[in-house]
Amino acid sequence: MVARRLEEAGLVTVSISLIREHTEKIKPPRALWVPFPFGLPLGHPDDAAEQRAVLDAVFGLLDDPEFPVLRDFGGELAEGETGTSIQAAAVEQSAVAVSLADEVTVMRRYWEQWTERMGRTAVGVSGVAPVRFRGVVRFLEAFVDGRQRTLPEQGETPLPLFIRYCADDLRVLYLEARLVMKPGEAQADTQRWFWGRTALGAFLRTLRDVMNDSDDEQMRACAYGIAR
Amino acid sequence: MPRLATLPQIQRNMLLTRAVEENDAAPRAVLSGPLAESTVAIVTSAGIHCRGDRPFGRDDPSFRVVPSTAGGADLLQSHSSLAFDKTAFVRDVNVVFPVDRLAELVAEQRIGRVGPRHYSVMGALHDVTAVRDETAPELARRLVDDGVDVVLLTPT
Numbered sequence: 001m002v003a004r005r006l007e008e009a010g011l012v013t014v015s016i017s018l019i020r021e022h023t024e025k026i027k028p029p030r031a032l033w034v035p036f037p038f039g040l041p042l043g044h045p046d047d048a049a050e051q052r053a054v055l056d057a058v059f060g061l062l063d064d065p066e067f068p069v070l071r072d073f074g075g076e077l078a079e080g081e082t083g084t085s086i087q088a089a090a091v092e093q094s095a096v097a098v099s100l101a102d103e104v105t106v107m108r109r110y111w112e113q114w115t116e117r118m119g120r121t122a123v124g125v126s127g128v129a130p131v132r133f134r135g136v137v138r139f140l141e142a143f144v145d146g147r148q149r150t151l152p153e154q155g156e157t158p159l160p161l162f163i164r165y166c167a168d169d170l171r172v173l174y175l176e177a178r179l180v181m182k183p184g185e186a187q188a189d190t191q192r193w194f195w196g197r198t199a200l201g202a203f204l205r206t207l208r209d210v211m212n213d214s215d216d217e218q219m220r221a222c223a224y225g226i227a228r
Numbered sequence: 229m230p231r232l233a234t235l236p237q238i239q240r241n242m243l244l245t246r247a248v249e250e251n252d253a254a255p256r257a258v259l260s261g262p263l264a265e266s267t268v269a270i271v272t273s274a275g276i277h278c279r280g281d282r283p284f285g286r287d288d289p290s291f292r293v294v295p296s297t298a299g300g301a302d303l304l305q306s307h308s309s310l311a312f313d314k315t316a317f318v319r320d321v322n323v324v325f326p327v328d329r330l331a332e333l334v335a336e337q338r339i340g341r342v343g344p345r346h347y348s349v350m351g352a353l354h355d356v357t358a359v360r361d362e363t364a365p366e367l368a369r370r371l372v373d374d375g376v377d378v379v380l381l382t383p384t
Binding site: 001002003004005006007008009010011012013014015016017018019021022025026027028029037038039040041042043044045046048051052055058059062067068083084085086087119120121122124125158161164165168171172175176179187190191218221222224225227228 | 232235236239243246248249250251252253254255256257258259263271273279283285286299300301303304305306308309310311312313314315316317318319320322323324326328329330332333338339349356359360363364365367368369371372376377378379380381382383384
């Protein structure tokens with residue numbers, strides 16, 4: 001849809017498609033359908049050769065005699081990939097002995113190794129510094145318990161959205177920590193660990209349930225982005 | 229991505245009920261020169277933005293500007309969907325926002341240059357009217373002003 005508007009303005013577009021059935025209906029001018037899971041349309045992380053091959057193929061559409069053109073990159077999902085992320089409902093939850101606050105503190109130590117090693121982090125959408133994530137836990141736990149607690153970083157952000165940003169940041173901190181704890185682990189196994197064996201995975205289910213019970217439509221809508 | 233038929237039913241239903249514009253033909257712009265002399269920019273629906281920018285909200289039709297000097301350390305992803313696993317983005321932003329790969333293509337003179345800015349929107353919207361009628365035309369104006377010739381569109 002965006003491709004069509006850009007093309008109408010004289011901009012030449014090439015698109016990557018993850019859902020072939022949608023692309024067939026939209027008919028963007030030039031599209032390449034790729035066999036990768038949601039979240040990685042250019043190919044797998046740290047695989048520059050694969051990403052370059054996708055770019056070669058998508059820019060190659062500029063020379064394709066067919067128009068509009070929808071080509072397949074070729075290949076299939078890699079072994080163990082399902083195309084979509086593993087959700088909480090698909091993972092049996094084990095009992096976790098540690099408290100969420102203590103678990104977050106442990107994860108933050110691993111996360112610090114990640115940031116030191118990589119020089120970057122994808123944590124940050126809430127605006128709360130990770131050294132204050134125990135405070136984020138207290139904020140979320142208070143919400144679940146029906147008590148009011150605030151964080152200055154919320155600012156003008158509506159509460160349902162700010163809760164989601166906090167949950168997103170905690171989840172990403174855990175993912176980065178896990179990359180240090182278990183380098184090379186398959187993404188699906190990381191998701192099974194997260195939803196099945198962490199206090200945060202258990203807490204996010206509870207948080208989702210409380211949000212779903214709210215009278216606030218936005219709160220219920222945001223619950224879908226917390227856990228499924 | 230696997231065909232819709234291979235997805236779990238709940239996700240298949242969600243995708244089948246997504247707003248999708250149906251067309252019989254496509255508009256066609258003509259590239260005025262070779263790719264090796266063209267200016268390229270990315271427009272992504274992956275909900276990416278710079279650290280410190282306002283994160284995307286749910287069903288948010290607005291856009292964010294990402295300077296092409298931004299690297300992986302500067303970028304966050306506030307896309308609300310749980311359908312994809314953020315681990316890949318956490319490891320390597322190029323899986324969805326190939327800034328390093330484009331820089332390599334420029335160095336190899338396969339593309340002329342990268343535009344001064346990339347742009348980002350939020351995908352998986354329930355209502356695409358505002359993106360179709362307001363955001364996309366505004367992005368077109370900005371990309372033309374940026375001197376961009378070719379736009380690479382990436383989903384997530």
